[in-house]
Amino acid sequence: MNIGDKVRLLHGKEEGVITRLSSGGQVEIEIEDGFRIPALKSEVVVIDAAEKEYFNRGEEGEKESYIQPVRKTDPSSKTAGIFLAYVPYNDQIHDLILINHTKKQYLFSVEELSGNQAKNIDAGVIQPQSFRKITEKMLQDFEQWPAMKFMLLPLNKKFEPQEQATERKVKFKANNFFKHKGKAPVIDKEGFLFQLNDHEKALNVKKLNEELNPAGKESYPHLQVKRPPASIDLHIEKLSSEHDLMSNSEMLQLQMEVFQRNLNDALASGMDEITFIHGIGNGVLRKEIHRFLSQLNGIKYFKDSQKTNFGYGATTVKIHE
The missing domain is CATH 2.60.40.1600 (Smr-associated-like)
Known part of the structure; x- marks a missing residue:
């Protein structure tokens, strides 16, 4: 008898899953309505193999801790x-x-x-x-x-x-x-x-392309690029409401994607300069931005912005004189 076993009480109608094994020969069972009840091991019996198969436990009765059977919901819905x-x-x-x-x-x-x-x-x-x-x-x-x-x-x-x-x-x-x-x-x-x-929804490239090239219009990106703001805030909380569920690498990837997209739009729309606010932090985002810019030929120069202007770390990219 193990945690996760589907069991039935010998002297009652209750069935449930073992959630805890205690000393003294006791177990804790969570029954279908969510309540937990104590019982002696001698008062419960593990449901047989046929019933285990019905409850998706497998023919060998593998110990899958607290896996529940299929419920009639729609896995194709927008909440999938x-x-x-x-x-x-x-x-x-x-x-x-x-x-x-x-x-x-x-x-x-x-x-x-x-x-x-x-x-x-x-x-x-x-x-x-x-x-x-x-x-x-x-x-x-x-x-x-x-x-x-x-x-x-x-x-x-x-x-x-x-x-x-x-x-x-x-x-x-x-x-x-x-x-x-x-x-x-x-x-x-x-x-x-x-x-x-759902983190892939943070930056929907297809949607962005559709916004740049709406249906029914000729695809001339140089005529339809939207001019970005003069300064872009790359703090992760500004870019995703689900940032607390993202790993450090996922957050950095999203920040760099937004940086590159806005830099490309600034270049295509003929802006003189654009500033990216990345904060001070541990310096990783600033380092990645500067590394990317140092390999780019389409700009005049880039520099750290004065803290008096933004109050925190920022990089200004000079595109045209």
Whole structure:
């Protein structure tokens, strides 16, 4: 008998999943309506292999911790994706649940991070339209919750277009976390909900091209490029509302994409100069911008802007005299 086993009480009608094993021969069972009840091991029985197969446990009864069966929801809807949900068990304890609201299986790994070290807390395969409890968190310890890293890899059962693996680093801030309250798909419960595989929406290249070349107009980009503002703020919170779910590399990639797009528009629209506000921080973004500019032939020069003008780090690019 292990955590994640589907069990039934011998002297009752309740069925549920073992969520905790205690000393003294006791177990804790979470029944279908979300309540948890204690029971003696001698009073419960593991559901047989046929029932395990029905509940997507596999023919060998592999130990997939707290994976639930398919729920009748639409994985093709606009809410489809891989979600992280913090669902309250009581006033203090929240269950941390990974939700697969798609048509595909995903191989996943979850790690807790501490500085440059990492500890794996769960890994496995999550089925389409199912969910998996990862761990529990105490709300009163919110400020001490460690950062986590999620690796998600879609599994193709036939030849079909490849999808890239997703790597997301999650470190919540209170002023953002508590704004994400809503009903989680598949489990249909209220909680704090975050989508893990939506970062590609931060910069929609196809949409940008459509804006530059609207349908029904001839494609002359040099006539239709929109002149950017004289200064562009590259602080990540200005570029994405989901920045707290992005890894450092994802944030830097988005900032550089916005920088390059606006620099190209400035060049194409004949601007004399443009300033990019990158802040001081650890200097990584400034270094990448300067490295890119140093290899570009279409500008006169670039320089650090006076702090008196912006109050924080910025780079001005001189295009024409």
